[in-house]
Amino acid sequence: MIVVENLYKSFESAEVLKGISTTFEKGKTNLIIGQSGSGKTVFLKCLLGLFPYESGSISYNGKIYNDLSQSEQRKLRSKIGMVFQGGALFDSMTIGENVKFPLRMFSKKNNSEMEDRVHAVLKRVKLEDAYKKFPSEASGGMQKRVAIARAIVNNPSFLFCDEPNSGLDPKTAIVIDNLIQEITSEFNITTVINSHDMNSVMEIGQKIVFLKDGHKAWEGSNENIFKTDNEAVTNFVYSSELFRKVRRMYNEGL
Amino acid sequence: MFIKPTKWTVMRGLILRDIDDLVIGSFGIVAFISFFVGGVVTIQTALNINNPLIPQYLVGFATRQSVILEFAPTFISIIMAGKVGSFITSSIGTMRVTEQIDALEVMGINSINYLVFPKTIALLLYPFLISIAMFLGVLGGMAACYYGGFTSVSDYIWGVQLDFIPFHLVYAFVKTFVFAFLLATIPSYHGYFMKGGALEVGKASTTAFVWTSVAIILSNYIITQLILS
Numbered sequence: 001m002i003v004v005e006n007l008y009k010s011f012e013s014a015e016v017l018k019g020i021s022t023t024f025e026k027g028k029t030n031l032i033i034g035q036s037g038s039g040k041t042v043f044l045k046c047l048l049g050l051f052p053y054e055s056g057s058i059s060y061n062g063k064i065y066n067d068l069s070q071s072e073q074r075k076l077r078s079k080i081g082m083v084f085q086g087g088a089l090f091d092s093m094t095i096g097e098n099v100k101f102p103l104r105m106f107s108k109k110n111n112s113e114m115e116d117r118v119h120a121v122l123k124r125v126k127l128e129d130a131y132k133k134f135p136s137e138a139s140g141g142m143q144k145r146v147a148i149a150r151a152i153v154n155n156p157s158f159l160f161c162d163e164p165n166s167g168l169d170p171k172t173a174i175v176i177d178n179l180i181q182e183i184t185s186e187f188n189i190t191t192v193i194n195s196h197d198m199n200s201v202m203e204i205g206q207k208i209v210f211l212k213d214g215h216k217a218w219e220g221s222n223e224n225i226f227k228t229d230n231e232a233v234t235n236f237v238y239s240s241e242l243f244r245k246v247r248r249m250y251n252e253g254l
Numbered sequence: 255m256f257i258k259p260t261k262w263t264v265m266r267g268l269i270l271r272d273i274d275d276l277v278i279g280s281f282g283i284v285a286f287i288s289f290f291v292g293g294v295v296t297i298q299t300a301l302n303i304n305n306p307l308i309p310q311y312l313v314g315f316a317t318r319q320s321v322i323l324e325f326a327p328t329f330i331s332i333i334m335a336g337k338v339g340s341f342i343t344s345s346i347g348t349m350r351v352t353e354q355i356d357a358l359e360v361m362g363i364n365s366i367n368y369l370v371f372p373k374t375i376a377l378l379l380y381p382f383l384i385s386i387a388m389f390l391g392v393l394g395g396m397a398a399c400y401y402g403g404f405t406s407v408s409d410y411i412w413g414v415q416l417d418f419i420p421f422h423l424v425y426a427f428v429k430t431f432v433f434a435f436l437l438a439t440i441p442s443y444h445g446y447f448m449k450g451g452a453l454e455v456g457k458a459s460t461t462a463f464v465w466t467s468v469a470i471i472l473s474n475y476i477i478t479q480l481i482l483s
Contacts, residue, residue, distance in 0.1 A: 048360050074258060077362030088353040092271075102361055104264055160360075 001026045002047065002158065002190055007056035009039075009046055016042045017053070018214040027188045029181050029204045031195055034211035035236060043211065044162055044194045048082060049073065060158065078106045081151030081189075083161040083180075087143040089135040095146050096122070096131035102154040121149045125179060141172035145179065152183055159184065161193040165200055173197065177204045198243060201225065210236070226250045258364045265372060272376035276338050277383055283337060284330055288321075288387040291329070292394030295320050300404035310405040314395065314413025319422075321391035327426045328474050330387045331433040334380075335466035339441040342373060343462040346445030347455040355446070370442040380434035381427050388426075425481045432477060433470050440466045 002024040009017040016039045024030040032040050045051040047058060049065060058065045060076055068076060082088075089098050096118055103114045122128050125145040135143055144164055151159055161180060165173035181204040184191040193200065201208060205222035210233050217232040225237060226247055238244045259265070299316040346369055349355050358365040392414055399410045444462035448454055 050356060050359060070258075074362040077360060080360060080362075082357065082360040084353045084357060086352055088357040090354055090357075091348075091352075105261060105361065105363060 001061060002192065003057075003059045004047070005057045005059075007043075007046060007053055007058065009042055009051060009053040016214050017046065019056070020211070020214075020216050021056075022209050022216055022219060024190055024192050025207055026190045027185060028191070028206040029184050030190070030192045030207040030209070031201060031205045032192065032209050032211060033195055033201060033205075033236070034217075035196070038211040039214045040194045040196075040211055041162065044160060044192070047192060048080065048160060049077065078102075078154065079157040081154070081156035081159045083144065083147045083151050083159070083164050085163040085166055087135065087147040089143060089146055089150070091135060093134075094131065095127065095133050095135065095138065098135065098146060099149045099153050102150065106154060117153060121153045124152075124183075125149045140167050141169075141176065144168065144172075144176050148176070148179060148183070152187065155187065157189055159189050159191040161191070161195075163194055163196070165195065165197045170199065173199060174203065180204065198237060198240075201237065202246075212236075258367070259371070260363065260368050268368070268372035269375050272372045273379055275341070276373065276376050277379045280334060280337060280383060281386070283333070284383055284387050285390050287333060288326065288330065288390040289394035289397070291325060292317060292321055292391030293398035295325065295391070296395035296398040296410070297402060297404060300399075300402075309409075311409040311413035311416060313399065313405050314410035315416045316413075317395035317410075318392055318414045318418075321395070322388050322422055322426055326384050326387040326391055327429045327433065328470065330384060331430070331437065331470050332467050334433075334437055335441075335470060336463050338377075338437055339462050339466045340459040342438070342441035343445040343448075343459040344455055346370075346442055347448045347458050350446065350448055351451055351455060366446065369446065370439070373442060374435065374438040377434040377438045378431075380437070381430045384426070384430045425477075428481065429474060429477050432473050436466055436469045436473065440469055 004023070005021050007017050007020045008015070020043065032043060034040050042051060046053045063072075063076070065073065065076070089095075090101065093101065099121055100114055100118045103109060103117060107114065109117065119128065119131070122131060125148055127142060127145055127149065130138065130142060130146070135146065138146065148161075148164075159180070164176050164180060168176065177200050180191060180193065183189070193204075195201065202222050205225070208218075208220055208222065208225060209216060210218040210230075212232045218228060218230045220228060225233065228234065238247055260268070296313055296317045300310075300313045303310070303312065346355075349369070355365050355369070358368055396407060396410050396414075399405050400407050441459075441462040444458045444465070445455075448458040
């Protein structure tokens with residue numbers, strides 16, 4: 001579980017996060033949504049420890065990150081898996097080596113144990129035949145699945161995903177969404193996804209935090225997002241006619 | 255750079271890969287340039303000696319001094335600032351742009367140690383490359399004498415051996431080690447701290463080349479002043 005309390009973050013005079021407090025629950029897919037420029041990526045990077053913040057606190061399973069020593073912070077980071085928007089796969093390594101990388105850096109397993117784990121994880125994301133390919137030879141959807149495999153290979157307690165569906169066709173996007181949700185419940189990890197894909201919100205948004213201009217404007221689940229009267233949320237979620245129709249049908253019980 | 259170093263088993267592979275990319279991969283261009291510039295230095299020297307009182311073996315002497323003192327350590331390092339420097343900046347810069355450095359940081363890896371340290375260690379072998387440049391430069395001069403007929407090969411060899419001061423080699427290799435450090439660190443800095451996209455990677459590579467060249471020229475002057483004067 002990740003608990004965020006009263007988080008403030010500025011870049012020079014521009015205040016980007018303005019007192020965000022929320023909880024990301026274990027075993028659930030938690031989504032951060034909001035318009036471009038609402039502070040989603042900055043919030044995610046603060047959660048990851050990539051950006052320092054001015055005030056507030058972030059605690060991981062009860063431990064406040066800033067109170068930990070450097071070695072404890074590094075130990076905690078080794079429990080974090082991250083899926084970057086563009087995959088952030090290492091170009092110079094094959095897909096298998098990319099997935100093996102966190103094990104080589106942190107695990108005490110011998111080579112054959114590491115290889116077994118890599119093959120098991122690649123099989124889990126349905127890429128068992130891609131071990132020797134380079135990232136440049138893989139499609140966008142495959143690269144995202146490799147990034148997910150790399151993120152979970154070391155049995156993380158926390159999984160972060162930055163726009164995991166960006167640049168993917170709707171069918172592949174649903175495959176990625178379902179994969180993330182299955183992994184979250186299978187390994188009982190705390191998953192935080194930064195997204196503005198409304199399909200993801202509806203499909204896997206077990207907990208949704210809506211950001212607007214650096215504030216938390218709403219939080220709830222994909223079930224009660226249909227029922228909310230919060231104007232900021234409805235303006236964002238139902239900006240397309242399709243979703244307005246879906247909402248009408250949902251409310252009419254169709 | 256040294257806080258929480260990368261595991262040795264991983265670092266060893268990175269160092270070997272960087273030796274291959276930065277040192278062994280530069281051998282061809284360094285050999286080609288050294289051989290022909292050595293030949294040109296010999297031809298220029300021979301053609302400018304008009305006085306019959308000046309002995310012909312001076313051509314070999316002048317070539318050796320030019321190649322060992324300046325051409326091999328400094329001129330080759332400027333070329334390497336373009337070849338190796340822009341490679342380092344663009345590879346690290348691309349990792350920055352594509353969030354690969356963020357990925358390392360999120361995993362709890364000291365990214366500067368992972369990316370810059372192996373390059374610095376790999377370039378400790380740079381003097382090996384420069385010693386080859388020295389040898390091939392002098393050899394290129396000898397080939398120019400043989401095929402161009404500017405002086406006899408025996409005179410050239412006599413000139414190359416004349417008044418040889420071993421300390422000049424010490425001076426040349428001290429410079430080379432300093433240049434190797436500059437070649438590893440300045441381009442790495444420009445790649446690591448760059449911001450923006452693909453266009454900025456190109457700009458960072460150019461900036462890195464300019465500043466590495468400036469640093470090499472200035473440090474060359476300072477080291478020469480300190481050691482030889």
